[in-house]
Amino acid sequence: MSQYGKWFDFCRDSGSAQSTIPVCNLFNESPSRGGSGYDGGCDLTGISLSGDRHLANLGSILLCGIAIAASAYLIWRSERKKAAVGRREIQIFLAAYIIIEICEIFTVGHFPLDGDVRRGFSAVHIATVVATCWILMLNAIIGFQLLDDGTPLSIGLVLLSAAMLFIGTGYIALDTTFSWTGYWDDTLDAPNQAYALYTLYQLVPIVFLFVFYVLEAYLVLRILGEKKPMIYLTGAALLFIIAQIFQYVISVHICNGTDGAINGGLFETLFTLLAVVMVWIFWSSITEDDWPMPVASGGAYA
Incomplete structure (x- = not known):
């Protein structure tokens, strides 16, 4: 049987009673499961x-x-770089990341909340992750100056397209866990095979991030003719990969080793933060005044 779309093993290993993968909260806290948790996993108690x-x-x-x-x-530092390409757009990315971290306080780090509240935060968390990765990919496209950056048109397209992804993903997550239409009810029981959520949360962000990396690498190596910024870009990619390894592979071992005190969610948060900071350093490094980038109408690197 195909493993595609199945969440049960991920959820069990990321905290039996309270998972630190937000999608798992949609199943674990659902009415049909009664918040009973996942048998066989490490019980994250804290x-x-x-x-x-x-x-x-x-x-x-x-x-x-x-x-x-x-x-x-x-965001404040970005504001001071008045002539930097994509200044507003990178600020939008950072603002979206702040929303993710607010949600993580209640999903990865667990306050003793009502189940409905946790499910709501989890749905927003999932939707914001997808939208934020999309915004980051658009930042790479904006770097090519195909469209004047910082203009109402550019900012409007970024916000509108991200909002569409946010609303669409958020609706699927909310309808899954609150069973508004009953369409996703068959995903609430083991093995929690939710194709839509698996695609949106697991695969789509990876595609967006891969495209971001490829476009930025092309910009740096072929257009700017530089190599140093690739250190920052590759560093961000490696830090993000390490974060996912802690979340999906090492988490259960940390949980067992600490008797449920912590799991990989702590390190996922840390390394993702470092990856975001490295992305900003990369962006800042390619918007300095000495890059050999020709002046374009409406915005430039020089």
């Missing part, structure tokens, strides 16, 4: 609170706060 409640992944929560502050700082 810090015990009163009333048999737990605060899980406190480290992730703190890192999310740091990520929000760091992103706000980078």
Whole structure:
């Protein structure tokens, strides 16, 4: 039987009672499952609170706060680069990442929330991840100056297209977990084979990120004729890959080794933050004044 679209094993290994993969919260907290968790996985408990409640992944929560502050700082730094290509667009990317981190506080780092609230945050988290990766890919396209950057048209196209992806993905996630139409109800029980969510959350962002990397590599190597920025770009890619390895491969081993205190979600948050910072450093490095980029109408690298 095909494994495509199946979430059960991922969810079981990322925290039996409270998964740190947001998609899993849609199944685990669904009415048909009653929030019962995934048998055979490591039970992420974290810090015990009163009333048999737990605060899980406190480290992730703190890192999310740091990520929000760091992103706000980078938005401010971007504002000072008045002549930089894609300044507004990279700020939109950072703002979208802030929304992801706000959601992660309640999905990767678990507050003792009502199930409906957690499912709502999880749906927003999933939708924002897809939209943010799309925005990042558009930043690479904007770097070629096919369209004047920073104009109402450019910003409008970025925001409108991202909003369409956000709404579409968010609706599927919400309809899956709240069973508004009942169309996705067969995904709520093991093996949680949700083709749409698997494609949107697992595969689509990878495609967007791959296209971003290829386009930026072409821009740097063939158009700018430089190699140093590739260190930052490749560093960002490697940091992101490490984050995913911690989330999907190492997480269960960390959880077992710490008796449920933490899992890979903590390190996924950390390395994703480092990847985002490296993306900004890469963008900043190719918008310096000394690159041999010809002046284009409406915006330029020089």
